[in-house]
Amino acid sequence: MKALHIITGxxxxxxxxxxxxxxxxxxxxxxxxxxxxPGAVAAGLAADGVRVHHLGMAxxxxxxxxxxxxxxxRRGGYQLVHxxxxxxxxxxxxxxxxxxxxxxxxxxxxxxxxxxEGRPLNAGVRALYLAGERLGRTxxxxxxxxxxxxxxxxxxxPRIEVVPNGIDVARFRYDPARRAETRCRLxxxxxxxxxxxxxxxxxxxxxGTLIRALAHLPADHRLLLVGAxxxxxxxxxxxxxxxxxxxxxxxxxxxxxxxxxPGPDLPSLTxxxxxxxxxxxxxxxxxxxxxxxxxxxxVLYASCPALQDLPxxxxxxxRHVTGGPDAYARALADVRRQGPxxxxxxxxxxxxCITRSAARLMDVYAAAVARPLSAPSQEARTS
Numbered sequence: 001m002k003a004l005h006i007i008t009g010x011x012x013x014x015x016x017x018x019x020x021x022x023x024x025x026x027x028x029x030x031x032x033x034x035x036x037x038p039g040a041v042a043a044g045l046a047a048d049g050v051r052v053h054h055l056g057m058a059x060x061x062x063x064x065x066x067x068x069x070x071x072x073x074r075r076g077g078y079q080l081v082h083x084x085x086x087x088x089x090x091x092x093x094x095x096x097x098x099x100x101x102x103x104x105x106x107x108x109x110x111x112x113x114x115x116x117e118g119r120p121l122n123a124g125v126r127a128l129y130l131a132g133e134r135l136g137r138t139x140x141x142x143x144x145x146x147x148x149x150x151x152x153x154x155x156x157x158p159r160i161e162v163v164p165n166g167i168d169v170a171r172f173r174y175d176p177a178r179r180a181e182t183r184c185r186l187x188x189x190x191x192x193x194x195x196x197x198x199x200x201x202x203x204x205x206x207x208g209t210l211i212r213a214l215a216h217l218p219a220d221h222r223l224l225l226v227g228a229x230x231x232x233x234x235x236x237x238x239x240x241x242x243x244x245x246x247x248x249x250x251x252x253x254x255x256x257x258x259x260x261x262p263g264p265d266l267p268s269l270t271x272x273x274x275x276x277x278x279x280x281x282x283x284x285x286x287x288x289x290x291x292x293x294x295x296x297x298x299v300l301y302a303s304c305p306a307l308q309d310l311p312x313x314x315x316x317x318x319r320h321v322t323g324g325p326d327a328y329a330r331a332l333a334d335v336r337r338q339g340p341x342x343x344x345x346x347x348x349x350x351x352x353c354i355t356r357s358a359a360r361l362m363d364v365y366a367a368a369v370a371r372p373l374s375a376p377s378q379e380a381r382t383s
Contacts, residue, residue, distance in 0.1 A: 001369065002029045004078040006069070006092035008085040009037035010052070012228070012253035013200060014287050015084055015109040016041040018165050023050055025166075025358035028365070031076060035065065035088055040253060060087060066095055073099035079369055083136075085109060086117055090128060093135040103368040104136040107163070111141075111149050112282035115204060130154050137368040140361070142285045145305035161364050164306065165285045166357030169350060172267045172294035174343035182264045182272040186249060192222045193336055196273035196297070198266070198288035199280065201229030206279040206302075208238045212325035215242040217332060226269055228253045270295035275335050277328060278302065279321075290352050293318065296343030300331050307348060315348035317341060 005023070010016050010032075020041050023030050032050055034042055035057040042052050053072060057065040073081065073095055080103040083092035089106045096104045110117045116125065133139060133155055140163045141147035147160050180190075188194060195214070199205045207225060214223050225235070225248065232250065239245040254266045270276070276292035278301040286304030293299060298317040301307070307315050321331045 001080060001365065002076070002078050003031075003080040003082055003365070004073060004076055005030055005032045006035070006081060006083045006088045006095075007032065008035050008088040009039065010034040010042035010045070011037050011039035012041060014165075014285075015107075018109070018287070019084060020045055020048070021166065021168060021354055022358055022361065024048060025354050026362065028362075031078075033069065033072060033092075035091065057087075057091075066091060066098075069095040070098045073101060079103060080105065080365055082107070082365075086125075086129070089136075090132040093132045097135050102137070103365075105138050105140060105364060105368050106133070106136050107140040107142065108146055108150060108284070109142055110284045111146050111153075112284060113149065115282060126153055133159075137371075138364055140364060143305040144309050146284045163360045163364060164352055164357055165287050165290075166354030167287070167291050167294055167349065167352055168354050169294050169345060172270060172291050172349075173345065174296040175271050178268050179271040182268045185264060186224075186251075186272065188222060188224075188249070188272065189220070192220055193218075194222050194224050194273045194275075195332060196224045196226065196270065196276045196292070197278065198226040198269075198276070198291070199278070201225070201227050201231040201235060203231055204280060204282065205231075206281065207231070207235055209279040209325050209328055210277055211235060211238045211244060211248060212242055213328040213332065214244045214247055216325065216329035219247070221247065221332070223248045224251065224269065224273060225249065226251045226254050226266065266291070267295065270297060273297055274340070275300065275332065277321075277332065278304065279328060289318070290349055293346050294349035296341065296345060298335050298338075298341065300328065300335070306352060310348055310351065313347075314351065315346050317346065318348070 032045055033053045033055055035055045038054040045052050055065050081096035081101050083089040083106040093104055139155055139160050141150055141160055142165050144162055147162050150160050151157050197207055197210055210223055214221055239248040270292055276297050276299045278289050281302050283303040286306045289299050289301050289304045290306050293315055300319050300321045307318055321327055
């Protein structure tokens with residue numbers, strides 16, 4: 001089978017890094033098209049030997065990108081097209097059908113109750129999404145929670161398959177030598193208690209909550225913010241206003257898998273942490289939380305469908321926290337009082353092993369290729 005993955009961009013983000021990790025474990029000849037922003041993950045894919053095409057799309061309404069994408073699909077001779085993220089799902093599904101590919105799969109990575117990819121949901125977004133969805137064979141949800149949201153939106157249940165995000169458990173396993181080296185490189189004192197947070201620096205992640213919580217904690221607490229985004233300047237101002245600017249460290253983007261970029265990678269950074277906090281109230285999966293569990297960290301989270309879909313015993317060091325800075329300050333103080341744990345890997349992390357996710361996705365591919373749609377109207381009549 002030859003497959004083409006179409007994604008909106010390839011900067012360092014959860015969906016983008018998940019795609020790279022999946023391609024390392026899928027027994028399929030895959031190419032990738034990025035509509036915009038061929039960033040760090042594009043370079044990593046190329047280093048892995050994956051062919052990456054940059055479509056050079058100028059914006060959401062750049063309709064000239066559509067015929068270019070159709071020609072690319074036709075030339076590639078692909079049996080299946082797999083789309084990722086909203087813009088790529090819309091353009092990719094249309095282009096695939098125009099190019100004659102009927103086995104079209106889309107993954108919904110980031111549908112929340114009130115936002116998608118960090119942007120507010122509205123009737124127009126929903127209408128375009130559903131119109132494009134009819135052109136595909138299957139919509140993959142990264143958690144049962146997202147599958148429920150898709151059904152509420154109007155996607156027929158039989159067209160939805162759940163394939164959870166996966167992680168490379170071995171890559172995140174705690175390493176005390178890597179912890180010491182990373183702390184030294186970052187200038188973190190050996191006795192510092194490091195609170196970690198991972199994700200795009202956007203308002204929806206609510207990282208300002210952690211900065212304000214830090215002001216209520218002892219001076220040896222540090223906050224390690226791993227990520228980049230439009231909220232960085234706001235967060236820096238928040239840290240200065242709270243009097244903790246010297247205790248907040250911004251690392252910038254850190255690739256999921258080492259690809260030659262300078263500085264420590266994400267697994268090294270999780271080894272350097274003592275606890276991970278995720279105050280975002282809306283997540284589609286909660287990848288950062290699961291990766292932290294693989295590193296043996298205790299975690300505090302406001303939303304994590306990946307854990308909420310499992311029994312509590314699968315992640316005994318995870319704690320659901322609601323509220324603002326005071327609530328997180330109390331929860332962080334409680335975790336510290338309990339003392340360091342053994343940094344072992346709980347069942348929840350092993351449950352989301354990337355090899356399991358890749359195997360489930362291959363089942364989706366096989367079904368899509370075996371029973372492709374003959375026309376959009378046929379699916380509409382049978383659903």
